[in-house]
Amino acid sequence: MGLRPRRGTRGQALVMITFSLVAMFGVMGLAIDMGWGYFIKKSAQKAADASALAAVGQALTLVGQTGAFTCGTQSTCQALASCAPTPSSPPATNIDTACLYAKQNGFSVGGNGRHQNVMVEASTTNPIPTAPGIRVNYWVTVRATEVIPQLFSAVLNFPFAQSSARATAAVADIPLPGSVYLLNRENDGGPNGTGVDASLGGGGSLTASGGIYLSSSANGAVGNQYAGETNGSASVTGAYVGIRGNGTVDHPNNWFPTPSNTVRDPDGFKDPMRGKGQPPAPAALEVPDHPVPGGTISGSNGCVTLQPGTYYATTTSNGQTVASGRPLTFSGCVNFSEGGAGFGNYVFFGGLKFSGGTTTFAPGRYMVAGATQGNSLLSAGNGNVITDQTPLSGGQSVLNSDAGEIFVFTDANYSGLWLPPLVKTIQGQLNYSTVDIQMGNTTNSYINLHGLNVSDSAVPDELKPFGPTVWWQDQGNSRVKYLADGNIDISCGSLDNPCKNNGKISPDIKFQAHANTWLNGLFYQPRGASINFQGQGGLSSPLTIITGSISLQGSPTVLQPYTGIPLARRMAVLVE
DSSP: OOOOOOOGGGTTHHHHHHHHHHHHHHHHHHHHHHHHHHHHHHHHHHHHHHHHHHHHHHHHHHHTTSSSSOOSSSOEEEEEOOOSSSOOOOOHHHHHHHHHHHHHOOTTTTHHHHTTTEEEEEEOOOSSSSSSTTTOOOEEEEEEEEEOOOOGGGGGGGGEEEEEEEEEEEEEEEEEEEEEEEOOOTOOOOOOTOOOEEEEEEOOEEESSEEEEEEEOBBSSSOOOSSSEEETTOEESSSSEEEEOOOSOOOOOGGGSSSSEESSOOOOOOTTTTSEEEEEEEOOSSOOOOEEETTTEEEEEEEEOOEEEEEEEHHHHHHEEEEEOOEEEEEEEEEEEOOTSSSSEEEEEEEEEEEEEEEOOSSSSEEEEEEEOOOSSEOTTTTTEESSSSBBBBBOOOSSOOOEEEEEOOOOTTTTOOOOOHHHHGGGGBBBEEEEEEOSSSOOOEEEOOOOOOTTTOOGGGGGGGTTTTEEEEESSSBBBOOOOOOOTTTSOSSSSBBTTTTOOOEEEEEEOOEEEEEEEEEEEOOOOEEESSSSSEOOEEEEESSSSEEEEOEEEEEOOOSOOOOEEEEEOOOO
């Protein structure tokens, strides 16, 4: 006979199972509450991210690459405050844009049964309160919250929970990763051929510390032209080599790493200086009139010091002094001095010619505004030292601690440029011309110049968006037409087939690629222009190059170590 359970133990299993089910359902309920809270938090984060980015993006669109961010209508500032229950559409300010984007992403003041709230804070102060140590131009912080009624957690006397998220977006100056930006596209002509961005012959080599971007999608299908062409043992090396669209190079084994293609049209294949316009010309009061009889400035019998101002060659005709349009010729010891102001402004009409000796440039803005037919904007041969006030160290270029220089090569029609009365009489003859630097292959000949150092207070605010430019070619002197804001004119077609610039043919800028040539900073030419390196030497210059196309003839070596002052562009980014 089997054993029967005692009467006192009957139902114990039922009680144990009941308690276990209560505990199990409690754990399940807590998991559901936590999971729902996590879902709401992720949704709140998405709304906060989108609204913060939208707000700073609109502010950047309104202020642009060069405008000042202030607490005004273009970049609204406010202390932490709730959005309006019903944001205006269209939004009146970029703060309204933040509120509208939050609502479109499921969060609004009083939303979801009056359980939600959205708060926005914005300012130009530094550093950002939510991201100490980060310095920006303008920032917006958005907080999205929702009170969540609890299901099972209410049993534990927690009837509500709050899920919240915070995002801060800002307009910041972001360093760009490229060392060489080649802007010409597949339909653009140039000295290398239509659509050819890089052409290297013989044993030439180009080595860049950053990325190399070829904007042409030429692939040999039309006219047997490629985006990049190398002959013989020529080679190209960069941290990255990118080609837009389906563009190719004719000898992939000569490129390191192997070029990568992109089907999109990202920023790396557009002019990094777009939207900035051009370096402004100095005001008339900043450039006193300095006519130069005969056009020769000689320091053969002692150094000559040149103060800021406007310089041009003059001659005598029928007993009258007139502007000749001839190049200004420098010889011997010539020093430019900003006169204690820390930054000088110089304008030259007729071009510059260096004819032996040492010319030292002080920090400043130097505009070479046109040359007459048959003359160059700048020409220099052996026997010249062209330098600034930051000497070489150990035979190498080093970063400058002063304000640096910017050289602008243009014609006499540059926007805002003041012309002396004598120069106005020959304005139509002063056109954009060649730049030819064939020097540096002897130890007593070298170039040592540094671009704008925007951390120096002497640099005018109007020039700071152009740092660290050392060399700038006027966008108005290119085959491709640019607008006043620095964007390419596509009203005639598209970015691949833009408007042409009245049939202008921009001559190459020619450099002797030699070890004694140092340009420290940014070398800028617009799309449609080109640079040509010649010779047998090896140029090692801490330089970022932006140009339409590049060519190396002979067997020059162009090496670009890191500049130390990177090119930056304003961008709207999430910082936390």
